Every structure is written in C-alpha cells, then in structure tokens.
Amino acid sequence: MLPDAQEVTSVQHWTDRLFSFRVTRPQSLRFRSGEFVMIGLLGDNGKPLLRAYSIASPSWDEELEFYSIKVPDGPLTSKLQHIQPGDQIILRPKPVGTLVLDALLPGKRLWFLATGTGIAPFASLMRDPETYEKYDQVIMMHTCREKAELEYGRQLVESLKDDPLIGEMVGDKLKYYPTTTREESERMGRITDNLASGKVFEDLGIPSMSAENDRAMVCGSMAFNIDVKAVLESFGLREGANSDPLEYVVEKAFVGDGI
Numbered sequence: 671m672l673p674d675a676q677e678v679t680s681v682q683h684w685t686d687r688l689f690s691f692r693v694t695r696p697q698s699l700r701f702r703s704g705e706f707v708m709i710g711l712l713g714d715n716g717k718p719l720l721r722a723y724s725i726a727s728p729s730w731d732e733e734l735e736f737y738s739i740k741v742p743d744g745p746l747t748s749k750l751q752h753i754q755p756g757d758q759i760i761l762r763p764k765p766v767g768t769l770v771l772d773a774l775l776p777g778k779r780l781w782f783l784a785t786g787t788g789i790a791p792f793a794s795l796m797r798d799p800e801t802y803e804k805y806d807q808v809i810m811m812h813t814c815r816e817k818a819e820l821e822y823g824r825q826l827v828e829s830l831k832d833d834p835l836i837g838e839m840v841g842d843k844l845k846y847y848p849t850t851t852r853e854e855s856e857r858m859g860r861i862t863d864n865l866a867s868g869k870v871f872e873d874l875g876i877p878s879m880s881a882e883n884d885r886a887m888v889c890g891s892m893a894f895n896i897d898v899k900a901v902l903e904s905f906g907l908r909e910g911a912n913s914d915p916l917e918y919v920v921e922k923a924f925v926g927d928g929i
C-alpha cells in the first residue's frame with residue numbers, strides 16, 4: 671500500500687506523447703478548479719517520485735482527472751504512462767495554484783490561453799458552474815503543433831453541450847478556438863499572433879481585449895507564458911494573484927525548457 675494512495679479508474683491514450691487518466695478522490699480533498707497537486711509513483715529507490723499536476727476535473731466531480739505528457743526518458747512519466755485501471759498512484763492532497771477565479775477582478779469575458787498540456791487546469795474550469803456564473807463569455811484558445819494533440823480538449827468541449835450538470839449553463843457562452851502551428855488545419859497560428867493581429871476577435875465577432883471587460887488565465891511553456899504576458903499587457907491587462915486580484919494570472923504548464 672502506497673502512502674496517500676489512490677486507485678486508477680480509467681486511462682485513455684490520445685497520442686504517443688499524451689494520455690489522460692482518472693483516479694479515486696480522497697474523501698477529504700477540497701480544491702478550487704484550476705489548482706494543482708503533487709502526484710507520482712514509488713521510485714526505484716522506494717521513495718515517492720512526485721511531480722506537479724493540474725487537476726483537470728472540476729471541483730464537483732467524484733473522481734480526479736489528469737492530462738499528461740509522456741516524456742520518453744522522464745523519471746515519472748516514463749513509468750506513469752503504463753498505469754492501468756486498478757493500479758495505485760500517490761496523490762498528496764494539498765492543492766495550490768494561481769489559476770483560480772478568485773485571483774481575477776470581475777469582468778465580462780474570460781480567456782483561457784493554453785498550449786499543449788496547459789489545457790489541463792482549464793479542463794477543470796470549463797466544467798465549473800462558477801465560471802459561467804461570473805462571466806458572459808468564456809473563450810478557450812488552445813494551440814498545439816498538430817491536430818491530434820488538440821483532441822482531448824476538442825472532445826471535452828464537445829461533451830459539455832450535453833452535460834446534464836452544466837450543459838445548460840455553458841449554452842453558447844463558451845467559444846472554443848483551437849489552432850495548430852505545424853499541421854494544416856481549419857484554424858492556424860500561435861495564440862500570441864492571433865491575439866496581437868486581432869484575428870481571433872474578428873473570427874469570433876467580439877471587440878478587442880480591454881482591461882475593463884477582459885480577464886485572462888495563461889498556462890503553457892515558459893516561453894509561451896512570457897510572450898503572452900507581453901501581448902496581454904499591450905491591451906492594458908495587469909498580472910494579479912490570489913492575494914491581489916487583477917486582470918490576468920499565469921501558471922507554468924511545466925518547467926525546464928531551457929529558459
């Protein structure tokens with residue numbers, strides 16, 4: 671029996687580099703949609719090998735969902751990618767993070783800006799009724815190199831319409847804007863470019879971003895986060911935090927890409 675053990679209930683592989691899985695939820699675990707926890711397995715030395723993971727399921731869900739990269743020689747994910755239903759993982763029940771609704775001032779439109787597995791915290795927030803109570807419109811921009819990498823997010827957004835719990839609240843408030851950068855698809859381009867050029871506002875038929883109306887949450891690689899921040903600041907938005915709510919918040923989707 672592992673310390674802080676939870677049981678894997680399902681696993682789905684999306685590409686050779688991406689998979690999602692669900693685990694049982696510790697009864698005492700309360701979290702705010704958008705937060706992350708430390709999860710892992712026992713390492714070869716018998717000690718827990720833990721990494722930060724955004725909880726991709728909403729706070730009302732009975733189980734917990736995670737969306738993961740598979741790093742071929744990654745200490746954790748080279749093993750984690752082989753988990754099966756019935757296996758156990760370690761989950762430290764101490765949720766934290768900046769991508770929470772409380773860290774933003776009230777506004778009209780909420781933007782979720784993600785690359786790669788950075789969509790995970792928004793998979794949680796897109797399923798939280800509070801998101802739709804607080805905002806008139808929610809825009810999910812997700813960018814990956816190839817189409818197959820968008821599939822987890824695409825199917826999740828698709829499933830929301832018919833969700834018995836929040837389908838009605840979501841209605842047509844949620845706008846999904848997926849793009850690829852290295853494979854031809856319906857919509858293309860980096861999030862930074864589509865915001866800076868105004869293309870996304872034109873395509874969705876909405877006004878340009880302003881500090882008065884727009885709020886944003888950002889989750890991607892370090893390089894992406896830095897570049898998006900500059901674009902958001904050019905629209906007049908300022909970075910906030912739990913203790914100081916403002917117009918946007920940022921979290922790293924992972925560390926260690928050389929910056």
Ligand code: FAD
Nearest residue numbers: 721722723724737738739744745746747787790923924926
């Ligand atoms: P590591 O030694 O941790 O990483 C090896 C290298 O792989 C890194 O240097 C980096 O270049 C690359 N890498 C790591 N994670 C990613 C990633 N997600 N996407 C692309 N490249 C990556 N990972 C998830 O898959 N899903 C999540 O929801 C998630 N949430 C996170 C939340 C926070 C706040 C942070 C800081 C990280 C998060 N990560 C997430 C990354 C995660 O903690 C691990 O880095 C990842 O699971 C790989 O672990 P590893 O031991 O196999 O390799």
Ligand code: A2P
Nearest residue numbers: 785786813814815851852860862891893894897
């Ligand atoms: P691109 O293909 O033009 O580099 P990665 O797989 O390298 O983490 O990238 C995931 C997605 O994020 C890719 O579509 C990539 O576009 C995009 N991206 C990477 N870096 C940035 C950045 N600094 N600004 C905007 N988009 C970025």
